[in-house]
Structure formats: structure tokens, C-alpha cells
Amino acid sequence: MAEPEWESLEQCLEKHLPPTDLRELDLPSQALECAAEGDFELQGYAFEAAEEQLRGPRTVRVGLVQNRIPLPAEAPVAKQVSALHRRIEAIVEVAAMCGVNIICFQEAWTMPFAFCTREKLPWTEFAESAEDGPTTRFCQKLAKKHNMVVVSPILERDGAHGDVLWNTAVVISNSGAVLGKTRKNHIPRVGDFNESTYYMEGNLGHPVFQTQFGRIAVNICYGRHHPLNWFMYSVNGADIIFNPSATIGALSESMWPIEARNAAIANHCFTCAINRVGKEHFPHEFTSGDGKKAHKDFGYFYGSSYVAAPDSSRTPGLSRTRDGLLVAELNLNLCRQVNDVWNFKMTGRYDMYARELAEAVQPDYRPHIVRE
Numbered sequence: 001m002a003e004p005e006w007e008s009l010e011q012c013l014e015k016h017l018p019p020t021d022l023r024e025l026d027l028p029s030q031a032l033e034c035a036a037e038g039d040f041e042l043q044g045y046a047f048e049a050a051e052e053q054l055r056g057p058r059t060v061r062v063g064l065v066q067n068r069i070p071l072p073a074e075a076p077v078a079k080q081v082s083a084l085h086r087r088i089e090a091i092v093e094v095a096a097m098c099g100v101n102i103i104c105f106q107e108a109w110t111m112p113f114a115f116c117t118r119e120k121l122p123w124t125e126f127a128e129s130a131e132d133g134p135t136t137r138f139c140q141k142l143a144k145k146h147n148m149v150v151v152s153p154i155l156e157r158d159g160a161h162g163d164v165l166w167n168t169a170v171v172i173s174n175s176g177a178v179l180g181k182t183r184k185n186h187i188p189r190v191g192d193f194n195e196s197t198y199y200m201e202g203n204l205g206h207p208v209f210q211t212q213f214g215r216i217a218v219n220i221c222y223g224r225h226h227p228l229n230w231f232m233y234s235v236n237g238a239d240i241i242f243n244p245s246a247t248i249g250a251l252s253e254s255m256w257p258i259e260a261r262n263a264a265i266a267n268h269c270f271t272c273a274i275n276r277v278g279k280e281h282f283p284h285e286f287t288s289g290d291g292k293k294a295h296k297d298f299g300y301f302y303g304s305s306y307v308a309a310p311d312s313s314r315t316p317g318l319s320r321t322r323d324g325l326l327v328a329e330l331n332l333n334l335c336r337q338v339n340d341v342w343n344f345k346m347t348g349r350y351d352m353y354a355r356e357l358a359e360a361v362q363p364d365y366r367p368h369i370v371r372e
């Protein structure tokens with residue numbers, strides 16, 4: 001009988017967690033200096049893949065940005081947006097020095113995560129057009145300047161359809177053109193995440209964006225609890241799925257290290273989990289509907305952004321407390337290599353599930369329970 005190799009699950013996880021298995025990137029000293037001066041953490045790791053005879057390595061560098069809001073939530077809207085633009089511009093400069101090809105910012109990155117309040121003004125004033133709002137134009141400049149694909153998750157106002165709001169990620173090509181947009185498919189109704197007061201579930205399905213550096217998709221925050229959401233991006237061919245988020249310790253920190261990592265394994269792709277940092281205070285008290293006292297803050301956004309690979313390895317997380325840029329070099333060949341070993345796509349029995357699910361969502365469905 002085979003001997004047990006590991007004393008505990010924790011030992012096994014430690015063995016497979018970097019830095020032992022993952023090569024640290026040799027980042028330029030200028031980038032490290034700028035990050036230190038700008039007071040943000042900079043880490044870099046490379047995921048390797050086996051050499052193939054017919055395909056060269058498909059290497060891409062992704063950048064994950066996590067940050068605090070630089071100004072208090074009470075500050076004028078335009079000043080807050082401008083301060084966030086300046087902060088991100090400085091971090092993107094460093095990403096460019098590190099050779100980043102695709103960068104992704106945190107969920108609703110141009111604003112405090114004010115949806116806990118259920119108030120409309122001034123928070124809805126942060127909403128912008130995905131196609132030609134000031135933030136998209138700002139990101140287009142960054143993309144062109146640095147030859148970098150930019151994933152920009154914003155609060156969208158859709159002027160063409162009755163001015164309604166959406167939680168949207170705009171994908172901007174390295175040419176500077178807007179490649180398209182994707183919307184948050186699953187809207188939380190948990191704790192103080194009162195987002196359903198502001199916008200509906202996304203109506204754009206599971207688009208995958210073909211960029212010069214690989215096929216990417218964006219599964220926004222709460223969508224990470226829904227395995228089918230990750231799965232559909234993978235069905236549409238995503239090599240990398242970004243998960244820009246805003247989530248707090250008391251609610252989700254125990255789930256955070258597992259969910260994006262599981263998704264990378266289950267879907268033979270890379271996943272990039274990004275969370276904002278710090279505590280955000282709002283002018284007026286709100287309650288959480290749990291009998292506890294009214295309060296003015298959401299709780300602690302714990303950062304801890306990381307990248308996970310299809311072979312189950314992952315980078316360490318960025319800090320829980322500091323702004324940061326995580327640079328990860330991915331060899332996208334790893335996706336098909338792991339697929340060929342584990343065959344989840346081949347063994348998935350999708351036709352069976354499609355049939356059973358189609359039946360299960362019918363109003364007259366009766367659960368298949370076998371009784372005596």
C-alpha cells in the first residue's frame with residue numbers, strides 16, 4: 001500500500017505554494033524604486049510550462065492592481081475620480097516598466113464601494129459611459145502609450161438604454177481601441193452588498209476577448225461563487241479569467257484563496273483574483289438588517305490579490321493592507337497541457353448536464369428523488 005505522503009492538507013498546500021515552486025521575476029530596479037517611492041507593493045512571479053515541439057511558448061505578463069481610495073468618500077466626486085486616475089496612472093507606469101501586457105484594476109475602481117448605503121446621490125454620479133466616458137478615454141491613452149490591454153471595471157451608465165446603471169468591465173485593446181464590454185452576471189444580496197438597489201444582473205452573457213496577448217474574460221466579483229459563470233467563459237475559450245472584486249474580511253476571506261484557484265483547476269485556465277484594500281467610511285449610517293447597530297463603514301477590504309494556474313499552483317497574495325501591483329508571467333501553453341492530462345473538457349458530460357438543467361429550470365420540474 002502506498003505510504004501517505006503528507007501529514008496534513010496544510011503541509012500539502014505549503015508544498016505547492018510558492019516561493020518553492022514558482023520562479024520569482026527579476027523585476028527592473030527602477031520599477032522597484034518607483035513602487036517604493038509610490039508606497040505600493042510590487043511582486044512578480046512566473047508560471048512555467050513544458051516545452052513543446054510544434055508551439056513556441058505563449059508568454060504573457062499580466063498585472064493585477066489593488067488599491068485604497070486615495071480621498072475620503074465625502075470628497076467631491078470629480079476630485080475622487082481624478083485622484084484615482086492619478087494613482088492608477090502611477091501604478092500602470094511601473095507595470096509598463098515590468099513588461100506587463102494586460103492589466104486589470106479592481107471592481108468599480110473609480111469610486112468608493114458605496115453600494116452599502118443604498119443612497120443614490122452622490123454615488124450614481126460616479127457612473128460613466130463604457131464607450132466614451134472620461135475613464136474609458138483615460139484608459140485608452142494608457143493602453144496606447146504602454147502597448148497594454150487595459151481591463152477597466154467601472155459603474156456604467158448606459159445612455160442608449162434609458163440611462164440605466166450596470167456593473168461593467170471595459171476591455172481596451174493595446175491599440176487604444178475599445179474592444180468591448182462585459183457585465184457582472186451575478187449581483188450579491190448578502191451583508192451590506194446592496195448592489196441590487198443600483199443595477200441588474202448583466203445581460204451580455206460570457207464574452208471572451210481575443211487580444212494580441214491571449215483570450216481573456218472578466219468574471220466580476222460575486223460571480224466567483226458561481227462555478228457555471230467561470231465555466232461559460234472557459235467554454236468560450238478564455239485562457240485567462242480576471243476576477244476584479246470588492247469584498248470584506250468578515251464575509252469572504254476564508255473563501256477567497258480557494259474560489260479562483262478552484263476555477264483555474266476546473267477550467268484549465270489562469271485566473272486572476274483582485275480585491276480592493278482598506279476601510280471606506282460613508283457620511284451617513286446604514287444598517288445591515290442583522291439587528292446590529294447602524295454604522296458608517298463597510299468593513300475591511302483585505303486585498304490579497306493573486307494569480308492561480310490550471311496546474312493548481314498559485315502566487316502568494318499581495319498584502320492585506322497596502323496598495324499593490326502583482327506581475328505574473330504566464331505561459332498559456334500550460335492550459336492545453338493540463339487539459340491533455342486531466343481531460344476535464346473531454347470528461348465533462350456537458351450534453352447530459354445541459355439536458356438535465358434544461359429540465360430542472362422548467363416550472364413543472366419535480367426533483368429526481370428515488371423513494372421506497
Ligand SMILES: NC(=O)NCCC(=O)O
Pocket residue numbers: 107188193220221222223245246247248251252
Ligand atoms: N462586490 C461584490 O460582489 N461583493 C460581494 C461579496 C463577495 O462576493 O465576497
